[in-house]
Amino acid sequence: MLKTLKKNYLIFLPIAFIAVIAQVDKYDQLTTSGTFGAAIRLAIPICLAGLGGMFSERSGVVNIGLEGMMIMGTWFGAWAAWMYGPWYGILAGIIGGAMFGLIHAVGTVTFQVDHIVSGVAINILAAGVARFLNVVAYADQPTQSATQSPRIDGEVGDFTLPYLSGGGETPSLFGYLQDLDLPFLSDFAGLLLGATSNLSYISIFALTLIPIAAWTLWSTPFGLQMRSVGELPTGSESLGVNVYLMKYIGVMISGGFAGLAGAYLVLESSGIYREGQTAGRGFIGLASMIFGNYKPLGIFMGSGLFGYADALQLRSDDAVHGLLVLISLILLIISIKQIIEKKYLSASISIMLCLGFLIWFLNSETVPSEFVYFTPHITTLIVLSSASQKLRMPKKVGQPYRKGELN
Amino acid sequence: MTLAINLSKISKSFPGVKANDDINLKIKEGTIHAIVGENGAGKSTLMKILYGMLKQDSGTIKIFDNEVKFSSPKDAIAKGIGMVHQHFMLADNLSVLESIILGMDKASLKILNKSKYKYEINEITNKYSMPLNTDSMIDELGVGEKQRVEIIKVLFRGAKILILDEPTAVLVPQEVRELFSNLKNLKESGVTIIFISHKLDEVLEIADEISVMRGGRHIDTVDSNSVSKTDLAEMMIGQNLPTPPKREKNPMEKKALVVNNFNAVEENGRKAFSNINFSINQGEIVGIAGVEGNGQRELAEAILGVFQIESGEIFLGENNINELTTRDRREQGLSFIPEDRQSQGLLMDMSLSENVILGKQSSSKYKTKLYNIKFNQASVNSNVVIKNFDVRTPGNETLPLALSGGNQQKFVVGREIENKPSLLIASQPTRGIDIGAQSLIWNKLRDARDEGLGVLLISADLDELIGLSDRIFVIYEGNFVKELDPEDATPEILGSYMTGLKS
DSSP: OHHHHHHTGGGHHHHHHHHHHTTSGGGGGGGOHHHHHHHHHHHHHHHHHHHHHHHHHHTTOOOTTHHHHHHHHHHHHHHHHHHTOHHHHHHHHHHHHHHHHHHHHIIIIISOOOHHHHHHHHHHHHHHHHHHHHHHHTTTSTTOOSSBOOOOOOOOOEEOOBTTSOBTTSOOHHHHHHHHTOTTHHHHHHHHHHHHSSEEHHHHHHHHHHHHHHHHHHHSHHHHHHHHHHHOHHHHHHTTOOHHHHHHHHHHHHHHHHHHHHHHIIIIIISSOBTTTTTTHHHHHHHHHHHTTTOHHHHHHHHHHHHHHHHHHHHOHHHHHHHHHHHHHHHHHHHHHHHHTTOHHHHHHHHHHHHHHHHHHHTOSSOOHHHHHHHHHHHHHHHHHHOOOOOOOOTTTTOOOOTTOOO | OOEEEEEEEEEEEETTEEEEEEEEEEEETTOEEEEEOOTTSSHHHHHHHHTTSSOOSEEEEEETTEEEOOSSHHHHHHTTEEEEOSSOOOOTTSBHHHHHHTTTSOSOSSOOOHHHHHHHHHHHHHHTTOOOOTTSBGGGSOHHHHHHHHHHHHHHTTOSEEEEESTTTTOOHHHHHHHHHHHHHHHHTTOEEEEEESOHHHHHHHOSEEEEEETTEEEEEEEGGGOOHHHHHHHHHSSOOOOOOOOOOOOOSSEEEEEEEEEEEOTTSOEEEEEEEEEEETTEEEEEEOOTTSSHHHHHHHHHTSSOOSEEEEEETTEEOTTOOHHHHHHTTEEEEOSOIIIIIOOTTSOHHHHTTTTOTTSTTTBOTTSOBOHHHHHHHHHHHHHHTTOOOSOTTSOGGGSOHHHHHHHHHHHHHHTOOSEEEEESTTTTOOHHHHHHHHHHHHHHHHTTOEEEEEOSOHHHHHHHOSEEEEEETTEEEEEEOTTTOOHHHHHHHHTTSOO
16 A cells, blocks of 8 residues: 555645645635545545446446446435435445446346446436336325435434544644644645544445455455456456356446445435436546546545545635646646656647646636536546556456357 | 376367367376377367366266366366466466466455465476566566466466467477476476477477377377378378478569668657668568567558658658558558458458458449449459469358458458559468468469569568568567578577577
């Protein structure tokens, strides 16, 4: 883990930039604990979806149905939470997602359906199934509606680090430092405070899944077999790996993660199931998976970027204006990196985008409110697409595998 | 001496083909036993049955005198049989250690004990003196090393019987030497080795006993000391082994292709090739020898106009074609036999008469003034190719995927030669096809040369290069390191230049 962090030291630069920009009063929302806390809450569902995508693609199945599996997670999560309580909601969300994962696996692995076709089918099917179930399940409720569930009561509870962040009745060191308003020190204190206070137990559970996923795939025989199946199914089969089983498990874990992401959305942010609640987060998770090069830490960074931009647009329009210069700086780093790697064409595109954002920043006071709403998407899109790094997808991802066939 | 393997009355049919017909084979313990035969003779099927990948229709298998029934390779591994496939079963994205221990443990969530495995692997590599760095990634390894990983992988699973499927096909002569000395070490320590090949010289050198297969039948098993190459060849194909006989050179005065100072860089910044200068006369075959990945493929693609060059000039005949697109180059008389017929040479799901159009679809040969395709013309021409190049097919409406590799290749070669080019780039023209098709393609290439065609021949088959070429260039790390006269060249000499031992 430390080794990976050391190798990817570049990811800390944006954080440093943010701290620098936040020195300007107008943009101080960039580094408050509130922003970071919101960023984490917004990033988690995307991160979970990305991790789910990773399991599926590592076992060689393209999972564009993440969105649909996530929808199932929201519906089942809301229903079980309403019936039995929030933790049952989590469980039901996972199971609901995994069930749709199973459908995807049956289609792609057993019947060799094209992975994209099956995934799109899953997405369409899930939307329909969710609405159908919603009508049936809440038929006798006074708040009956085709697109909404009743409000869910009950809390999972949350956790704040004692002493450092003021959990329990203890003093809060980070809070104190943040309030001092010292340059940099307070900004980092805000970051740490946001990351360690008022974290719900579901968030903690979700965050621990990141190292667990990494450990499972890279340190256990199970993980080795799963990765080998995505790289070289025939060879693995001849060494006694059960390729079909591995793919089934991979896709089902994938569905489970997406379902958890859906349940998280319901329980953490809205407290209610609403149609269209996932709003493309499954696809953004897929994008963060590609950005993260099919690795958990990278996926976390990718989803963190989106979560952060999303949190900013929710909290302050002014801060979004500060985001412009941040994008510009990130693009500058990327272009320098590309120049060193002698990729001149992509470097010049990055520089042009970088200048464009800089000019926009300098010639405006605020960002138009229409733009504010989709900053997270456009930020993610620009950064992900310019950071064209050496991506390495599993070799046989998306290709059908028939048992007993050589090649 | 005990029998390691005793196969009796093994038969296996596929729809329309009897792949194995009543095969009886006895292999003694601690020997190297070669199985030779043409492509399609049933060697692979038999080995797949022995390795549990296929199930025989009838017959019994005895391993060390115990009758066994395999339903998957796992069972075969458990009985001490290991197989090294011709195409390595290695994932580039795994480390050597991971590749070797894959599948050793149940798919559990226990932590992999990597240090223990590393220790055990090192013991094996030391015992048989086959050094390996267990931490490298597979894609950092050369071909010979990858093969070593495959062998270690099998030994690590406690194999007593080792099946090697065409192990030398991908190696240069020096690597073959190394492999053979490794195999002898293994034999000495009691491992039984089954060596599948169609290279008779190698088989005679390494094997103790040789079994010959033809048409799904086991013809005979002979002692390697009491048999000659010609005998084996006759048993294999019922006629003499064709080798490309050397002929008089008579290149014409006119140049077919001139390449001046070619330089190119790959996408990742590595030099693909640099300072390439050569010319090909009409009526001349120029061969390029090199270990795969040393720039010969990029060179061929650069001449074709697919691969971007950095600097240099190229003339087709008299004309400078630097600025021309691939399509224009082909219309000016360039033809190309790609190394992979299935992905680059043919549309596998379209009929032969449609496939004959490929490469000429934009020329007036197959295009009317109204931009329609002349299908009748295509049908006629495909029949010409089928007839002249002895493509065994029910008709020109057949899909290529229904044909054998040799017939597909004959069709590709025929199409390119029948287009009457002035220069032909032939990349691996006879890779992976049977002897009959091979000798036909050789003859056709030579005939075309005698009629004035210039040919650039790129091949990994060194005998083919020496037999066909009028001149040979050796390419190493993107440079022409040596020009050789095929009269003086042997595979060993070529190999030492190809691997950079000599320069």
